[in-house]
Amino acid sequence: MHINKTFSEHLQQTGIPSGSQDKVSVPDSGPEMADPQVAVAPVVTSKLSAKAPEFYPSGYNQNFNQNFADSSYEDRYDSYLTLAEYVQDFLNHLTEQPGCFETEIEQFAETLNGWVTADEALQELVELIYQQATSVPNFSYIGARLCNYLSHHLTISPQTGNFRQLLLQRCQTEYENRDEATKGDEATRKQFHAFVLFLAELYLNLEIKGTKGQVTRADILQEGLRELLNALFSNPVDSNLICAVKLLKLTGSVLEDAWKEKGKNDMEELIQRIENVVLDANCSRDVKHMLLKLVELRSSNWGRVHGTSPHTEATPENDPNYFMNEPTFYTSDGVPFTAADPDYQEKYQELLEREDLFPDYEENGTDLSGSGEPYFDDIDDEMDPEIEEAYEKFCLESEHKRKQ
Incomplete structure (x- = not known):
């Protein structure tokens, strides 16, 4: 070329581009405050002043x-x-x-x-x-x-x-x-x-x-x-x-x-x-x-993903990004699957049906929140996404082991 x-x-x-600071001294205690039996501490002299110029970092x-x-x-x-x-x-x-x-x-x-x-x-x-x-x-x-x-x-x-x-x-x-x-x-x-x-x-x-x-x-x-x-x-x-x-x-x-x-x-x-x-x-x-x-x-x-449809017209058939905000689950082998997976609905339904695997804290008289309501009800809406994903992975692995 x-x-x-x-x-x-x-x-x-x-x-086709520091100013000097005033010295302010702290006066000694008066005679009436002095104790002749105790050594007087050295006078502390401070160089700090309320009138000092503003500080700027080096290079500013x-x-x-x-x-x-x-x-x-x-x-x-x-x-x-x-x-x-x-x-x-x-x-x-x-x-x-x-x-x-x-x-x-x-x-x-x-x-x-x-x-x-x-x-x-x-x-x-x-x-x-x-x-x-x-x-x-x-x-x-x-x-x-x-x-x-x-x-x-x-x-x-x-x-x-x-x-x-x-x-x-x-x-x-x-x-x-x-x-x-x-x-x-x-x-x-x-x-x-x-x-x-x-x-x-x-x-x-x-x-x-x-x-x-x-x-x-x-x-x-x-x-x-x-x-x-x-x-x-x-x-x-x-x-x-x-x-x-x-x-x-x-x-x-x-x-x-x-x-x-x-x-x-x-x-x-x-x-x-x-x-x-x-x-x-x-x-x-x-x-x-x-x-x-x-x-x-x-x-x-x-x-990149090309050929996406407007949000109001998006469907699973015409928009490859349709499921991008849906949660991702993992098999026991660590293989991810999402809502785009054909078996997603079936596996997700299994998750919902397994609620009886966990004890009901209210029925057992265990109220960790102290409010008279089940503990998990308090935090359910505030669960961190990473914690939620780990929890869902744990559920899937538990189900897999249960079926073996």
């Missing part, structure tokens, strides 16, 4: 929210010396409080539009976000969402490329080094794997608007992920294979759907390659187990 040319063509087509920027609440761009700039400080502070803020994305992203983009007015500034912005997304654990998802938002809301679009173009160019630099990276030392591979997972999040979250206004994913990233998987499986050490499993668990269903729409069988080829790795590769037993579980996940359509 000529990924360089494809990336270039795609880019052309899409255009107490001025950050105030800066964003101020509608004056000039005042905000006074709090930061450089664009890098401002952007890095916001990225750290999102890392610590990702839930603030929805409420603060619009104002962040507006501020950038007033600040990022040169090619160099846009390049710097892209690099800062890329580094955060590939070096800070768990930031790849929120980083991808941030990239998608900025790709649609940053107004600067210089000849060197708009935000999305520069972002994809930055990703291409890492992509081209994939074969060397998968063969590198542990630190090199770790950095490469972070890039792979960030690219996967970009594929899922980066929206491209077509000529007719339709929103699609970036096909170039789809092809790029396919080649990255090839590189990972070509060097089947544990860390590379774990990265491949994470990538496919994250994007497998979307990739397979996209390939099927194009009449391609890429996922079948990948699954075959995984099975070969399990048979031939010198990887750990745990990693082989992960690969087999991935194959099992894919065989169940990535855990």
Whole structure:
């Protein structure tokens, strides 16, 4: 695959930052309180004060929210010396409080539009976000969402490329080094794997608007992920294979759907390659187990159930999810069966008919609740689901032994 040319063509087509505390002394007891026969304890001096400033955890920027609440761009700039400080502070803020994305992203983009007015500034912005997304654990998802938002809301679009173009160019630099990276030392591979997972999040979250206004994913990233998987499986050490499993668990269903729409069988080829790795590769037993579980996940359509009916129209015949909220029972051998099982009603009825297996506490004069009512009547409606399931399993096993 000529990924360089494809990336270039795609880019052309899409255009696409503590105060001191008062000392308070506790006075000695007065002379009338002193006992000359007893040694006087040392005077205790406290450094605590009700007038002390508020405490903030290490790394917390107490001025950050105030800066964003101020509608004056000039005042905000006074709090930061450089664009890098401002952007890095916001990225750290999102890392610590990702839930603030929805409420603060619009104002962040507006501020950038007033600040990022040169090619160099846009390049710097892209690099800062890329580094955060590939070096800070768990930031790849929120980083991808941030990239998608900025790709649609940053107004600067210089000849060197708009935000999305520069972002994809930055990703291409890492992509081209994939074969060397998968063969590198542990630190090199770790950095490469972070890039792979960030690219996967970009594929899922980066929206491209077509000529007719339709929103699609970036096909170039789809092809790029396919080649990255090839590189990972070509060097089947544990860390590379774990990265491949994470990538496919994250994007497998979307990739397979996209390939099927194009009449391609890429996922079948990948699954075959995984099975070969399990048979031939010198990887750990745990990693082989992960690969087999991935194959099992894919065989169940990535855990999805298609063709469900609206709730009001659902029946056991037309909705495969119809029984999903019904309780699960187990045979004495540990085999689960649910309401979808043909024998469910019969077995469930047997459970109901076996109530005489348990003593009636009220009849025996045993009132554990102290309320004059049977104990189990009090807790029946509040039974924990796990306890209830264990209880039902016990009942089935008891019945099985009784019939033997």
